[in-house]
Amino acid sequence: MLHAAPGKGVSVLREVTIRSRAPLRLGLAGGGTDLSPYCDEYGGAILNCTIDRYAYAFITPRNDGVIRFVASDINKEESHQTGNVLDIGAGLRFHRAVYNYFVESGFLDPKIGMTVTTGVDSPPGSGLGSSSALAVALCEAFRFFCNTPLGLYDLAHLAFEIERLKLSLAGGKQDQYAASFGGVNFIEFLPQDRVIVNPLRVDxxxxxxxxxxxxxxxxxxxxxxxxxxxxxxxxxxxxxxxxxxxxxxxxxxxxxxxxxxxxxxxxxxxxxxxxxxxxxxxxxxxxxxxxxxxxxxxxxxxxxxxxxxxxxxxxxxxxxxxxxxxxxxxxxxxxxxxxxxxxxxxxxxxxxxxxxxx
Incomplete structure (x- = not known):
């Protein structure tokens, strides 16, 4: 898990709305080889490409001591008081888990109120990597909001850990990397949790x-x-x-x-x-x-x-x-x-x- 460096990532953009989007993907070949234990023993390989459908996340600060989560595509919303780590066992679990990570890592002041709104261009269960794209979009929106120093590999790995480890959702690793990097990629999944993204220079x-x-x-x-x-x-x-x-x-x-x-x-x-x-x-x-x-x-x-x-x-x-x-x-x-x-x-x-x- 990534941790905050001293003095890093603690300034917050308070007077703006942050927006992010992460693309969905088509799995062309290799799907399933990014699952453990196969990739840990044999190494996995995936070829995928991103498409013009997206997961979106928007963050707007507020001054009333409320954290409001809105999932506009599935018509769900919830509100919480600031200052608490949120239960991730129910409700809008992706929103809660990403929020918790940035608070617990010291990137985000827990006293800051905000509205976090998300939407996805494709329904859950589409096979287009929509849930992972949502995790990446949320992580990127919070990264920008908190001025957190995370690169694309960091972002993809963080989304993977939140989705697969924190929330215990079954699945592999390709979707988070596709959503983070975009384009046509040949992605290798190697032992010891190593991932190599090879962007293809296709004519x-x-x-x-x-x-x-x-x-x-x-x-x-x-x-x-x-x-x-x-x-x-x-x-x-x-x-x-x-x-x-x-x-x-x-x-x-x-x-x-x-x-x-x-x-x-x-x-x-x-x-x-x-x-x-x-x-x-x-x-x-x-x-x-x-x-x-x-x-x-x-x-x-x-x-x-x-x-x-x-x-x-x-x-x-x-x-x-x-x-x-x-x-x-x-x-x-x-x-x-x-x-x-x-x-x-x-x-x-x-x-x-x-x-x-x-």
């Missing part, structure tokens, strides 16, 4: 073609990933042969897809995506469902040449690759089949923060 024409080929489709199911992830972890601990073999294949897919992307071979990228989806379904039951299978089949029958679920599975978003000329046809067919499909734009920036005068 702009290749990124344009990839973006023009992408369709994302919401299944309409907000999946609970914890059960799937816990099953995957249990099989890792048991050294289940099928699960380990599938994870090895998924890791290799991330390595191969990185090469395909760097060389502009999108046809090979699609083939890897398809093989990776087959491997992913072997890591745990419930990764695919009847709803997912129906939409996946509809997509493949309507011109898509590749596809897979984004995230742990069980619901959320499916991503497809299609010839750009056939994209509108694919979107229309997926919507007819009960999905909610549309294009998506890639982004090159990670978490950002700025201020506005009150």
């Amino acid at each position: 702009r024409s290749v990124l344009n073609e990839l973006e023009a080929s992408l369709v994302v489709c919401s299944t309409g199911v907000s999946r609970e990933s914890e059960q799937i992830i816990n099953q995957q972890v249990g099989r890792m601990v048991e050294r289940n042969a099928q699960t380990l073999e599938a994870l090895h294949a998924i890791k290799q897919a991330a390595i191969d897809m990185k090469q395909a992307l760097l060389t502009g071979n999108l046809r090979a990228l699609g083939e890897i995506l398809n093989h990776s989806w087959i491997s992913k379904k072997k890591t745990a039951s419930g990764v695919s469902t009847q709803v997912i299978d129906t939409l996946f089949d509809a997509g493949m029958q309507s011109g898509a040449h590749a596809g897979k679920i984004s995230g742990a599975g069980g619901g959320g978003f499916i991503m497809f690759l299609v010839e750009p000329e056939k994209r509108r046809q694919l979107i229309a067919r997926l919507n007819e089949a009960g999905g909610s499909a549309g294009p998506v734009h890639l982004t090159g920036r990670g978490v950002e923060s700025w201020k506005t005068q009150n």
Whole structure:
């Protein structure tokens, strides 16, 4: 856990509103290899890209001794008196846990009142890393508000510790780093909690073609990933042969897809995506469902040449690759089949923060 350096990070911007945003992501390949104990023993590898959907956090100081948390996207809010460490067992747990960290580390004066408002462009359980992006956006907003000296690796690791250790939410490590760094990244997860983010310098024409080929489709199911992830972890601990073999294949897919992307071979990228989806379904039951299978089949029958679920599975978003000329046809067919499909734009920036005068 990060700690405050003496004399650092204790000045607060009192006359402004701080705003931050962190991008959501699409998991292209390697998902699941960032889970312990797999990454601790074998090393994990992930290829992902951030998209034009965001988690937002806004902080406005107030002088009435109240801390007010508002989650505008889920219509929840709560208020607390200043001067206390907050219970993180209920309520808006992300807001409380991030607030507690900055108070307990000496970065934030507990007597300062504030309103902390958040919103996310995609619902919980979307498979787009929305909860981790929210954690990163909150951490960045408090970092800016408190003038705390944290770099991008620090920020991602802090969000990971809050989400996975403090709040005991199941999941891996990729989402926090994707939201912090942004862009197209090949991320390595190594023993002893080491993470290396490798930004890929992909030719702009290749990124344009990839973006023009992408369709994302919401299944309409907000999946609970914890059960799937816990099953995957249990099989890792048991050294289940099928699960380990599938994870090895998924890791290799991330390595191969990185090469395909760097060389502009999108046809090979699609083939890897398809093989990776087959491997992913072997890591745990419930990764695919009847709803997912129906939409996946509809997509493949309507011109898509590749596809897979984004995230742990069980619901959320499916991503497809299609010839750009056939994209509108694919979107229309997926919507007819009960999905909610549309294009998506890639982004090159990670978490950002700025201020506005009150």
